[in-house]
Amino acid sequence: MKGFDVAVIGSGPSGIQAAIHSSRKKASTVLLGKPSGSAMSGTHVENYFGIPGKADGDGLLRTGIAQAVSFGAVHIPESVTSLSVTPEGFRAVLEGGGEVTARAVILATGVSRVKLGIPGEKEFFGKGVSYCAVCDCSFYKGLKVAVIGGEAEAASSAEMMTRYASEVFWVSDDIRAADYAVGKAEAAGVRIIRLKPVSIGGGERVDSLNLSDGSSLRVDGVFIELGARSAAELAMDVDLMPEVDDTIAVDGSCATTVPGVFACGDITGRPWQVARAVGQGAQAGLSAADYAKGTAQ
Amino acid sequence: MVTELSEATFQKFIDDNQLALIDCWAPWCGPCRRMAPILEQVAKAMEGKAGVAKMNTDDNPDLSMKLGINAIPALLIYKNGVPQPPLIGLRAKEEIISHLNALL
Numbered sequence: 001m002k003g004f005d006v007a008v009i010g011s012g013p014s015g016i017q018a019a020i021h022s023s024r025k026k027a028s029t030v031l032l033g034k035p036s037g038s039a040m041s042g043t044h045v046e047n048y049f050g051i052p053g054k055a056d057g058d059g060l061l062r063t064g065i066a067q068a069v070s071f072g073a074v075h076i077p078e079s080v081t082s083l084s085v086t087p088e089g090f091r092a093v094l095e096g097g098g099e100v101t102a103r104a105v106i107l108a109t110g111v112s113r114v115k116l117g118i119p120g121e122k123e124f125f126g127k128g129v130s131y132c133a134v135c136d137c138s139f140y141k142g143l144k145v146a147v148i149g150g151e152a153e154a155a156s157s158a159e160m161m162t163r164y165a166s167e168v169f170w171v172s173d174d175i176r177a178a179d180y181a182v183g184k185a186e187a188a189g190v191r192i193i194r195l196k197p198v199s200i201g202g203g204e205r206v207d208s209l210n211l212s213d214g215s216s217l218r219v220d221g222v223f224i225e226l227g228a229r230s231a232a233e234l235a236m237d238v239d240l241m242p243e244v245d246d247t248i249a250v251d252g253s254c255a256t257t258v259p260g261v262f263a264c265g266d267i268t269g270r271p272w273q274v275a276r277a278v279g280q281g282a283q284a285g286l287s288a289a290d291y292a293k294g295t296a297q
Numbered sequence: 298m299v300t301e302l303s304e305a306t307f308q309k310f311i312d313d314n315q316l317a318l319i320d321c322w323a324p325w326c327g328p329c330r331r332m333a334p335i336l337e338q339v340a341k342a343m344e345g346k347a348g349v350a351k352m353n354t355d356d357n358p359d360l361s362m363k364l365g366i367n368a369i370p371a372l373l374i375y376k377n378g379v380p381q382p383p384l385i386g387l388r389a390k391e392e393i394i395s396h397l398n399a400l401l
């Protein structure tokens with residue numbers, strides 16, 4: 001376990017800019033997260049100051065991370081699966097099994113735009129479809145469930161569900177979670193099905209999940225856990241209450257109501273734009289560095 | 298005031314309130330914890346118009362099963378003792394209040 005002054009959770013433009021400003025202020029900084037999970041990945045930016053034409057999003061992310069690293073930041077391209085408060089600050093558990101500690105933490109995880117959007121999802125919400133394994137696990141004791149999603153949150157949810165359900169299927173044709181997380185789920189008895197879910201079936205309640213090869217799984221519940229652990233959940237981990245729309249409220253210095261926790265970028269509200277994300281990122285990086293070094297006014 | 302219900306008091310609360318809203322929750326559920334302060338505000342705003350209570354699904358597993366709850370937070374609604382479609386998942390105060398007002 002390694003200790004830092006500042007841990008930035010999220011490797012999109014906001015988190016990267018935060019890491020640049022924090023490390024330039026001589027705070028030891030770790031930047032966590034996969035740039036491929038950024039809203040900017042796979043897109044072009046056309047309206048950013050000083051960059052003519054269409055700028056390649058992935059290229060900007062790569063260059064930004066290299067800049068942060070050149071100023072001394074350490075980049076770990078893994079998702080954070082949980083966050084907790086320690087006497088010295090905060091501890092982030094990583095999907096690869098490691099941990100980092102830091103005196104200050106910056107939440108910059110963006111907003112999730114991934115939607116499953118398959119037939120049956122809306123109709124069976126609350127009738128076997130759930131978006132929160134932690135909330136609803138105990139209602140599936142001795143039953144069969146499927147967990148959908150390719151990232152760390154699906155891996156840990158599937159693993160946890162083995163403690164309740166009689167059989168747990170993890171369904172995804174695009175598993176991106178770290179090998180460690182996948183191995184842990186498999187060791188717990190999760191059956192991995194590398195197919196696309198196409199629809200959820202049932203009558204009064206869910207009774208099946210239909211797959212891209214035409215086969216069908218008999219299940220009582222379907223847990224939809226797309227992406228990595230969200231900012232709202234990470235915030236709750238450290239007793240920070242998100243707004244009802246899942247945004248994190250910050251003041252002008254990007255501080256939240258929990259001392260040592262800062263937030264920036266899309267998760268703090270609209271407009272969802274790179275210019276706003278990096279502006280707030282710079283502020284959050286400076287504020288967190290000041291806080292960590294005990295120089296906050 | 299938000300009353301905490303148990304299996305023993307659940308039915309009486311529904312009988313005593315023409316319009317009853319019951320939040321089914323559990324301590325480990327993040328969205329449920331976020332719902333708690335919202336529910337307090339709803340209770341205040343609806344005072345005299347609707348009864349607002351909560352029920353811990355962890356402490357009342359048999360009742361939860363009988364009610365068919367499998368996702369929380371779940372806001373159960375009863376009008377004159379008759380169950381109405383529930384609101385599942387975290388909801389804004391304004392949405393819950395306008396939903397209840399429409400049932401008055």
Ligand SMILES: Cc1cc2nc3c(=O)[nH]c(=O)nc-3n(C[C@H](O)[C@H](O)[C@H](O)COP(=O)(O)OP(=O)(O)OC[C@H]3O[C@@H](n4cnc5c(N)ncnc54)[C@H](O)[C@@H]3O)c2cc1C
Binds near residue numbers: 014015078081266271
């Ligand atoms: C198709 C499209 C086109 C767009 N075009 C433009 C444009 O032209 N101009 C413009 O200004 N904006 C544009 N945007 C919006 C812009 O991309 C976002 O406003 C910006 O990326 C927000 O930055 P962010 O750092 O807040 O979040 P994101 O860029 O979304 O980054 C979030 C980061 O957090 C990581 N993460 C999430 N959860 C965890 C976790 N648990 N642990 C660790 N890391 C985690 C993700 O992997 C990612 O690295 C566009 C967006 C889309 C989707």
